[in-house]
Amino acid sequence: MGCDGGTIPKRHELVKGPKKVEQVDKNAALVARWNYCAISQRPLRKPIVACELGRLYNKDVVIEYLLDTSPEKCIIETAAHIKNLKDVKELNLTDNPAWKGDKVNTKGDKYEDLQGAAFICPVVGLEMNGRQKFCYLRDCGCVFSERAMKEIKTEVCHKCGKPFKEDDVILLNGNKEEIADLQRKMEERKLKAKLLKKAKKSKATESCVKSARTEEIAGSSTQKPKETKVATDKMLNGFSSSSGAANAQLSSSSSTSATGGKAEKPGKPVSGITKRSFTDTGEKSEAYKSIFTSHSSAKRLREEKPNWITHTAYYY
Known part of the structure; x- marks a missing residue:
């Protein structure tokens, strides 16, 4: 085993036991969650944004993350x-007037207050360093400490005066149980918004x-009186024309009887009688056809056709 120089090995050097679990430094964990972006570190x-699970991000980093659609x-x-x-x-954050910035201790020769x-x-004056619980309102984005929300109970935002509900309060950087509760509420809100959108769409249709x-219905009701009016006008016109024709016949018969059976030639046509052309009647004589x-008269039978006559355009 060696033991040169008179060294005596101890038990923990010879027998390897279970490894000790590494404990995370609480101060370092708080600084990482409250002072650094959850995506880019x-x-x-x-501008700083927060999701519905209470995590903090830089807005420009979130935009870059969403715009990146590459497969890698x-x-x-x-x-x-x-x-x-x-x-x-x-988030609508309130600046700390006592904050001197993180570039004061660049050399490392000064005390750094973690x-x-x-x-x-803005209500109590507690610093947002993770020692105290903080929350933000989902509607306006104003950030307050949980102590201020419990001590001064109100339904209106302390900073901007906008009304809010209890479900709109989201805890920042909570533990595992609190994050699970926030995730359940987030899924319920999304499902409710989806159902509401479908209901609005069905109502719109x-x-x-x-x-x-x-x-x-309104168009049919407005068209019916017009149609009935046109029909009645046609009936009245037909009745007037027929009555005018009858009056003309009576006047012609009376004039012939008064002149001894000879009808006088009228100078002007009798009102109510309209002249129509021969083609408008629809009935054509055989001579016209x-x-x-x-026409059948233009076509000759085969017996009447001589063999030596050449065909013309009027043959068929």
Whole structure:
């Protein structure tokens, strides 16, 4: 075994036991979650957005992540539920006046306060460093500490005055149980919004069908009086023309009887009698039909056809 130089090995050097679980530094974990983006792991810079699970992101990083549609895109677990910019909300943060920035201790020769934060609660004044729970409102994006929301209970935002409900309050950087609860609420909201959209679409189609039916009914009702009016006008015109013709016949008969059976030639046509051409009657005589080559008289029988006559255009 060696033991050169008179060294005596100990038991833990000879027997390997179970490995110790590495414990994560709590201060480092808080700094990583509250001061760095959940996608790029870069320091948070305004504008800062948060998802419905309470994670913090840089807005430009989220836009780059959504625009990347290449097959080589790495899907990050912390942003897998983000499909568009509607899934995140831009936060309305309150700056900390005592914050000097992270570039003060560039040499590393000064004390660095890990509990300092760039943002605070506008109501209580607590620093947003992860030691205290913070939340934001889903409608307006204003950020407050959980202590302020519990101590000053109200249905209106403390900063902008916009009304909100209890379901609109989303906790930032919660634990596993709180994130699971937020995910369940997020899925319920999405399902409810989807059903509401379908209901609105069906109502819109029903209203369009009803309006079309009412227009058809209104159009038919307006057309019926017009049709009846035209029919009555035609009847009245026909009655007037027939009565005019009858009066003309009576006047002609009376005039012939008065002149001894000889009818006088009228200078003007009697009103009510219209002249129509021979072609407008629809009945044509045989003499008129015989003018055309399609008439039976223009076609001769085979017995009447001499063999030596050449065919002309009027043969058939």
